Amino acid sequence: MPVSDGPTIIKKYANRRLYNTGTSSYVTLEDLADMVKRGEDFTVKDARAGDDITHTVLTQIIFEQEAKSDQAILPVSFLREIIGYYGDQMQAMLPGFLDNAMKAFSEQQTHMREQMDKALYANPLKREYYRKEEAARQAGLGATSYRAAAEEDDLDGMHTAAAGDLDDLRRQLRVLQDRIDNM
Template identity: 55%
Template sequence: MSRKAREAAAQDGASVIIKKYANRRLYNTASSSYITLEDLAGMVRENVEFQVLDAKTGDDITHSILTQIIMDEEANGGQQMLPVSFLRQLIGMYGNSMQAMMPSYLEASMANFRENQSKIREAFEKGISATPFAAIHETNMAMMRAAAEVFLPGAVSSKPAEKKPASPPAASSDEIAALREQMAAMQKKLDELGK
């Protein structure tokens, strides 16, 4: 396959093949050039589909390469994204009867988060608690709390969250202050879970 054909295939949504050689070098077959893990991280951010193959055996090693990128990002990124408590809980799931369910649960959670993150950000930036976007956020949080309780009993408080009556569309300063207090309480709980 010619270089132009490979690039056209990559643009048509086909996976770019990356070959990893014994000397740890990565070769992008679409661009006919050697690349780094940082380049692969950039491809992920640009939503470029790729598959990493061991050049000698032909085995698909994409999972281990992506895991290595995460490890590098966590070590060098300055601000870590994965809290220690999450890592401990994730490690604890290996060998657990729920292990088979975790990949699909994590994929669904991340997809749901990505779909709604801009809507949620807008709702909180505007300080409007009675919008459909805030309702989406509350539904997502309730789903995550319920799933966390199923997957990790005891990790979430057993006391159900109190439902508040819907407020009128115009948010008063009292409602905004209450939202700020709730956000501070949530942050405190997250900090405690991170310890």
């Protein structure tokens, strides 16, 4: 994608087609969802009037993602609560609150992923296991014969060391779920 100073402009035409001016190609809502997941910044403009319709298009993406997902992200109770705030005197405060709540959740998610990586991938016993497996492979002993012997010796130690970290992650997940439920 060409480098630009600001967000990529996506033009939406009357026939509902979306045109990415950064790549000079037509895109779908799915493509825009992928751009969001990659952290690419874009603005959607009505091609005729020039109005910014980014909010509407992002809402449409959420609607389509929810419709095709086996497990919806937005619970019915949450949707009912949001609908209840339209026209309420607190409506103006809700976007800022939700934005801050999502930022906090994202920070916690990053922390949880780091903890998960630490527990699963940075475990010194597991690193030693893979180092020994690679040494056996280079020596021509075959990884499968080494793996069978190593699993007897090291697997119990790895599970014991990781169990505490996994219990901590489970506790953090419960806390986050409680926070989400309370929102």
